[in-house]
Amino acid sequence: MLNRESQGRTSRRKGGEYTLLRRTRGDVHHHKSRLAAIPFATEQEDRTLACRYEMKYVINEPQALAIMRFVELYLKLDPYSRVQPEGFYPIVSLYLDSPDLRLCRESLEGHKNRFKLRIRSYSDDPHAAVFLEIKRRMNSIIIKSRARMRREDAQNVVSGGVVAPRGYRTDEDALRQFQLYMHSISAGPMVRIRYMRKAYEGDADNRVRVTFDSELAYNIGSVNTFLLNGDGWRVNRVGGIVLEIKFTGRYPIWLNQMVECFGLRSQSMSKYATSIRNSCLQGFCAPKKPILRL
Numbered sequence: 001m002l003n004r005e006s007q008g009r010t011s012r013r014k015g016g017e018y019t020l021l022r023r024t025r026g027d028v029h030h031h032k033s034r035l036a037a038i039p040f041a042t043e044q045e046d047r048t049l050a051c052r053y054e055m056k057y058v059i060n061e062p063q064a065l066a067i068m069r070f071v072e073l074y075l076k077l078d079p080y081s082r083v084q085p086e087g088f089y090p091i092v093s094l095y096l097d098s099p100d101l102r103l104c105r106e107s108l109e110g111h112k113n114r115f116k117l118r119i120r121s122y123s124d125d126p127h128a129a130v131f132l133e134i135k136r137r138m139n140s141i142i143i144k145s146r147a148r149m150r151r152e153d154a155q156n157v158v159s160g161g162v163v164a165p166r167g168y169r170t171d172e173d174a175l176r177q178f179q180l181y182m183h184s185i186s187a188g189p190m191v192r193i194r195y196m197r198k199a200y201e202g203d204a205d206n207r208v209r210v211t212f213d214s215e216l217a218y219n220i221g222s223v224n225t226f227l228l229n230g231d232g233w234r235v236n237r238v239g240g241i242v243l244e245i246k247f248t249g250r251y252p253i254w255l256n257q258m259v260e261c262f263g264l265r266s267q268s269m270s271k272y273a274t275s276i277r278n279s280c281l282q283g284f285c286a287p288k289k290p291i292l293r294l
Contacts, residue, residue, distance in 0.1 A: 053251070054142045055266040057243040063262060064212055064241045068198070070258050071210050075200035078209075080122075088196040088214070092228045093118040093133075095272045096158070096187040103185070107273040112139050116272060117178065117187055119154055120146075121226040130154045130226050132178045142246075147175035151226065157182070158189055158224055189223040191279070193236070193271050206249035213242040218275035234282075236275050 059067065081087040096117040097103045106114040115136040122128065132154060133146040147170045153163045162179060165172070181187070195216045201209040221232035243264075245255060258264075 051141065051143050051248065053140060053247055055245045056269045057245075057264045057266055058238055058240045058269060059243050059262075059264070060240045064214075064243065067243065067258065067262060068200075068212065070261070071200050074252075074254050075202045075208060075210060078199040078201045081197075081199050087198040089122065089198075090194060090228055091120065091122060091197050091213075092192055092194040092226060093120045093272075094158070094192050094223060094226055095190050096182060097190045097276075098185040098187055101190070101276065103187075104190075104273050104276045107268075107270040108277065110268060113137065115181065116270075117181055118272075119158065119226055121228070124227050124229055126151060132157065132175060134174070134178055134181060145171065145174040145177060147171045147178060149175070154226065155224070190220070191272065191275050192219040192223055192225070192227075193217070193275050194219075194228055194233070195242075195271070206247060206252065208248075208252060208255070209244075209246040211244045211246075213244070213271075216242070216271060216275075218279060220279050234279070236271070236278060238269065238271075238274055242269060242271070 076082075077087055080089045096119075103114065103116055107116070113136075115134055118133050118135070119130050120133055121130045128151075129148045130151055131146045131148055133144065136143045148168075149157070149163075149165060149170060150168065153165060156163045157175075157179060160183075163175075165175070193216070195213045197211055197213050199209065199211045201207070216236040216238055217233045218236050219230070219232045219234070247255070
């Protein structure tokens with residue numbers, strides 16, 4: 001169930017599972033993520049679309065519920081949403097940037113060719129893997145690559161070390177590329193961003209994935225970590241729920257019908273850039289980060 005206007009949000013661990021406390025109009029709802037139980041040794045299938053087109057929309061809750069019903073006529077929940085009672089699972093990403101916030105500025109300025117560096121996690125289980133990701137935009141095409149790593153190895157990468165994974169498999173080309181991009185701009189950790197995601201996907205040749213992201217929050221304190229929990233989280237008010245449509249081939253007719261039916265208008269919306277800008281405007285960046293006036 002999607003919450004209405006969030007009044008607050010905390011989280012805790014209980015029984016080895018990540019427990020998210022979702023506060024809605026004074027009521028607290030407990031959300032347990034089964035993803036936390038996935039050990040590192042277990043191969044976790046990559047559900048991302050490596051090369052795709054992507055469109056984003058900011059919608060309200062009634063729209064989201066109606067669009068979900070529409071999407072369910074064509075797509076199924078992805079494996080991670082399928083095992084959640086309400087279909088939502090947690091995501092946290094640590095974003096890296098240059099000291100002068102070059103990547104954030106390029107996103108806010110709408111550069112056609114740009115990239116982001118982040119480390120993504122789905123739980124606070126110390127044995128669960130994290131993923132080093134490069135998300136590149138080349139005009140209207142999104143190219144994404146990622147390397148699966150142990151947490152301690154990913155921490156070494158963030159600290160500037162050159163790490164060669166031992167005892168497990170990963171995409172070593174993606175890892176080397178991440179380290180190259182990172183060192184080229186002297187990137188370091190800037191902010192953690194978390195949210196709850198419900199995802200639908202198809203299995204046709206033209207891969208389609210539709211996601212709904214809610215309860216966005218950011219944390220600029222103690223950022224050299226991949227944890228969902230802890231203090232310092234602030235709500236990132238983006239004006240609603242973020243709907244993302246991703247596809248690898250031609251734009252499906254039914255998606256076009258959905259967009260027209262619900263009067264959706266795509267927009268540029270970066271969770272990272274909006275989090276940094278909001279934190280700077282509220283005075284949480286200074287004096288470590290420059291104020292963004294865009």
